[in-house]
Amino acid sequence: MKLSCCLYPGSFDPVTLGHMDIIRRAARIFDVVYVGVLCNPDKKGCFPIEKRVDMLKKACYDIPEVQVLSYNGLLARLTEEKEIPVVVRGVRGVSDLESESAMARINHHLNPNMDTFFLPASSGKEEISGSMVRQLAAFGADLSNFVPCEVLPDILAAFSKQ
Secondary structure, X not given: OOEEEEEEEEOOOOOOHHHHHHHHHHHHHEEEEEEEEEOOOXXXXXXXXXXXXXXHHXXXXXXXXXXXXXXXXXXXXXXXXXXOOEEEEEEOOHHHHHHHHHHHHHHHHHOOOOEEEEEEOOOOOOOOOHHHHHHHXXXXXXOOOOOOOOOHHHHHXXXXXX
């Protein structure tokens, strides 16, 4: 039996194989997985939000449970508006768990009807991050082991213009 729905939020700048691992695992647990590209005022994005949404839709084309959306506001408000009871967060290690736990407590305070599920990164995916991918792309490294093949051309095109 699957649970109703969840939200997997992030900046997805760009979407990585680590993100896809969490999305696919969440899709085995939930009937609907909202993948939310949220605007983080603390991060300067490499890709515009519309492009990130487009890349996520390409990467998730074969996962029928996934619905990609964007949101410019508090995560707790989005879960309240859409009546999403669960937020899924991937954690790569202890430092991620500490910071994500703090955010989960704040979000639960803002929306008591929302809980957070933590999924540990699968083996081999712990080191993959959007910032690492951007740095590798800037130096022309092979990204095929770090990003979905569906978005590789988009990433290469963006970095070839720099």
